[in-house]
Amino acid sequence: MRRCPERTVLQQYLDEALASSDGDSVEGHIEKCKACQKLLAALVETDTPTGLAPKPPATPTPEAVIERFAALAIRLAHAAADPDPGAKMASRRLGS
């Protein structure tokens, strides 16, 4: 393939919608053509899922603070599972 393939052909290549021989010739052309490499890169880039390269916050939350949040969540989970441990102990004592 001497001439650069159309943009739609490159998209078909990425969608694996080309016949095997056509795919091979597109690959062969792209190997030598910087312009097509650039276009192929751009086509793939526009198809990138949201949030693939998130920017980290300027000042990340310190690890110690994050662990305090986790400890709080564990306390809440335990409180939810056993809302009144005192009452349970009292009823156990009464039952014995």
Add this chain to the structure above:
Amino acid sequence: MHSNLATSSTLLRRLQLGPQDSSAWADFARRYGPGIHQWCKNWGLDDADAEEFAERVLTQLLERLRRFEYDGKGSFRTWLKNVTLAAWAKLIAEKKPGHGANKTARLESPQARDDLVARLDAEFDQEVLGLAMLRVSQKVDFNTWEAFRLLALAGRPGWEVARQLEMKVAAVYLARSKVQKLLRQECAVLEKEGAKK
């Protein structure tokens, strides 16, 4: 079951399946807490106040996530949004007049509310994407994953990745494209898990 769930399901799914699973609660706080903390700081609270207010938001969120029965009709994303809005409204309603009340004034604006929802939504995107990446990395061959990783995550140029992996330049872009399609499929599956069919 829990250790498998921890690496294969969203935290909201884990909380839905095991409301008493304290490790899911802790993981939820570790993942979503920093976003809430940053939100507090962005809307004018200093370090100490931001930490305290973030804990109050987290407490409200977790209590509501536990109480709100997920009906399986909407997406987890919608559930998270509704719970966030309810938690924010409760905190604003609870506000006591007097010393310190001015500190949180900016957090009460509709813009701040929408920002909080957007931050948690973005964190949910990140969580779903991370799980999808784990699933897809186990489905494709080494070179396909590496081509994707080096191009999309490490930002390396195509010719360099092709040389490193001994692949054609077009093939490395094809590999990235394949992985991205699979990621989108997995994200859709993860978002629907738990919803009634």
